[in-house]
Every structure is written in structure tokens, then in C-alpha cells.
Amino acid sequence: MKKNSIIIVIVLLFITCIASIFYLRSRNDAPEGNLAVVSGDKTVLIDPFGSSLVPVKGVTINAKGQEKDVDETGISLKDAVLKSGLGGSEFTKVRVVSSDEYAAEISSDEINEEGRAYLAKQQEDDGSISARLYVFGDSDSKRQVKNVVRIEILNE
Amino acid sequence: MKKTDLRSLIFMALCCDLGLFAKKLISPAANFITEFLHIPGGIATSFSLMFLVIAAALMPFPLCATVMGVVQSLLALCFGMTGSMGALAPIGYILPGIVIDLVFFLAEKLSGRRENGILIASVLASVTACLTANFIVFNLRGIVLFVYTIVAATSGSVCGLLGEKLVERLHPVIGLRQAQEKISYRNKETS
Numbered sequence: 381m382k383k384n385s386i387i388i389v390i391v392l393l394f395i396t397c398i399a400s401i402f403y404l405r406s407r408n409d410a411p412e413g414n415l416a417v418v419s420g421d422k423t424v425l426i427d428p429f430g431s432s433l434v435p436v437k438g439v440t441i442n443a444k445g446q447e448k449d450v451d452e453t454g455i456s457l458k459d460a461v462l463k464s465g466l467g468g469s470e471f472t473k474v475r476v477v478s479s480d481e482y483a484a485e486i487s488s489d490e491i492n493e494e495g496r497a498y499l500a501k502q503q504e505d506d507g508s509i510s511a512r513l514y515v516f517g518d519s520d521s522k523r524q525v526k527n528v529v530r531i532e533i534l535n536e
Numbered sequence: 537m538k539k540t541d542l543r544s545l546i547f548m549a550l551c552c553d554l555g556l557f558a559k560k561l562i563s564p565a566a567n568f569i570t571e572f573l574h575i576p577g578g579i580a581t582s583f584s585l586m587f588l589v590i591a592a593a594l595m596p597f598p599l600c601a602t603v604m605g606v607v608q609s610l611l612a613l614c615f616g617m618t619g620s621m622g623a624l625a626p627i628g629y630i631l632p633g634i635v636i637d638l639v640f641f642l643a644e645k646l647s648g649r650r651e652n653g654i655l656i657a658s659v660l661a662s663v664t665a666c667l668t669a670n671f672i673v674f675n676l677r678g679i680v681l682f683v684y685t686i687v688a689a690t691s692g693s694v695c696g697l698l699g700e701k702l703v704e705r706l707h708p709v710i711g712l713r714q715a716q717e718k719i720s721y722r723n724k725e726t727s
Binding site for chain 2: 382385386388389392393395396399400402403404406407479480481482483520522
């Protein structure tokens, strides 16, 4: 192996380690079972499944065009935003973010539409509870977000 | 392409398939790291692109990686392995292919040896793939995007290192020059 190649790999590994430490330390994750709802500078923690749950029923379509029936429990995204108390003012959309920073944007019209966007309660393999976003009526499942940790209320 | 013999084409097809399916194979291990780092990926793709880099390094004709990227994207569409990119998945396969070809073209022009571009081709192809996925699907910003990109670059460099070693081993048996030598040898034998 060339010496230069090994040096490049070591330098990149070093930069990755430094950047990862800096990034992981700067993350402000919500405690387990909670969701962080962010609007501007304000952050509110909510327990999405603390109160009564509603049925989450619908059909999702994946990238291959296959349909899947969903029959779970959870809360509507609208209720999650209202629960935080930050959705009172005008907002145009929300950004639902997972633990790996994958995000989906849902417009305020879609949020207000009955039976459209839900956060379903999911049990993980390790026994922990997580939230999964379902947006029914989409032509693919791109806006299905697993392990939701943050909801950002945007006005753009 | 006229100079390409059957053996080279079979090798390219094999690398296309390996690149496509190796991603699935390495995904559980790669996900373990990316989940810990809270980023949406970047490692499995680098491993997948390594096979494109190896083939392009051994087949010294222009647009080899681009052609393989096109074939991979067609296979991905046929098998429904498009991931979260959906119908836009071909862009994620073809763009890294173009970058690999470009790096090998420059490496050949500047140093006269394609092998000198393996590591850089692997790193840049991985970064291109990750930025394409970010543009189409993830829309990450700031520090997360930086970490995602640097992880892709690092895994690309590790795969590039592995690729260099594999090319070194494969060079005596695979490649245009070897194929031509073999054909001329057989011609001599039969004439």
C-alpha cells in the first residue's frame, strides 16, 4: 500500500473523530419517551403518548408501489403541535426529524386535514417506545419517519 | 468499447452486481455506526462504489464507470432497490460513475497511471453519492451535513485503500492488456 494513501486515510479518520465528537456533544436530544417541539428559540418537551391515544389507520405505499395497511395507535400531528402550545401562532409547515436527522416536511394544510398526518406509538426491540410519522395519501412512503425525536415549527 | 473483450465485459457485469448487492450485505454493520453517529448513512455506499472504482481502474477505456453506473441504476430500478431516492435513484448511481471516470482521466493525464487515482476516485465518488442523496432526500444542513460528508469521505478512503490492494492483485489476470496478450498468444498457437 502506498504511504500517501495511508496518510490520507489517517487524516480523514482523525477529522471524522473530531467532527463526530463535536457533533454528538452539540446534540440536544429529548429524553426517552419525549419529543422536542421547536419554534424559533423556544423548545418544549412533550410526552406524545401520555394522554389518550387515537387509532392510526390507513394505507401507505412504498417506493416499489406496494400498499401496506397500517393499524396502530398514536396521536395526530396536529394534536402533538397543539400539546406543545407553540402552534398557536401562524405557521406554514412543520419539519419532523428522526434521530438520524432524516426529516419530512408537512404543510399546515396537511396537518389540519383530518386523517392525514399521525405519530404512531411504536415499541422498539429494546423495549423502548418511539414515535413514527405516517402521512397517509402520499404516493410513496418518503415522509414516513421512524424514531421521531423533534418537531420543528417553521414559518417560511 | 471496440477493444473490450468478453472477459472484461463479464468482469464489469460482475462488479456491477457486486456493487449493488454488497450494499445490502454491509448495511447492518454500517447502520450500527451511522445510528451511533445519528447520521442517515454514507458507509455502505462507499463499499458499493469500491467495485465500480476497481472495474474502472482495471478497464482502461473512457466512461467505464459511467456505463456501469447506468447499468447499476437500471438493475436497481428493475429490482426495486431504489431506497428512499425512488425514481431519482439513477442520479445517485450515475453521478459517482462520472466522477470516477473524471478522476481516472486526470490521473492518467497527470501521472500516466490510472492506479494513482483509485483512492481519490473512491473518496470523491463517495462524497458525490452522499451529497446527491442529501440534495434529493435528506436536506441536511450545518454540522450534520459536514459529519455525514466526512464519514462518507473516510469510508471512501478506507474502501479506496482496499481497492488499491485488490487492483494490485487483479491486475495480472484482469485488464485489457492481459486480455489482448492472451488472445494473441492463442492466435499464435492456432496459426
